Amino acid sequence: MTQTYLTTQELAARIKYDVRTIRNQLKDSVLLEGVHYIRPFGGRKILYIWEQIEKDMRSTFDGVGMMALQ
Template identity: 40%
Template sequence: MSYTLLTAEQLSKRVPYCTRHIRDYLKDRIFIEGYHYVRTPGGRRIFFVWERIESDLMNSFTKGGSIPMTSGGYFNG
């Protein structure tokens, strides 16, 4: 399966959050590394996996579900 990889700038055009909020808050608290985003070798660049983010966002809206957090809890919006 192929995935659409987006930079924080590209992701900010698809979701209602600014680039800085994605990089500073969502990346560390909401998104899970290896699932919602990946790092390039060396860890300098981060790419977000659009299909997984979109799926979790849609599930949270349609089913009243939550987005999993790295700490093991869930974000209920």
């Protein structure tokens, strides 16, 4: 499976969140290392895995939507 890796700035543009919000509020609480992002070659740079983030955003939305219908 091909994965799309995004920088924090690219992710911010896709999900319409501020870069600081991603870094300060979402990273390590909602977005987890090894699941939603990686640090290639053990460095400081973070690359987000778009497909996993999109999947989790949709499943959260679907779950909320299903609860509202019941």
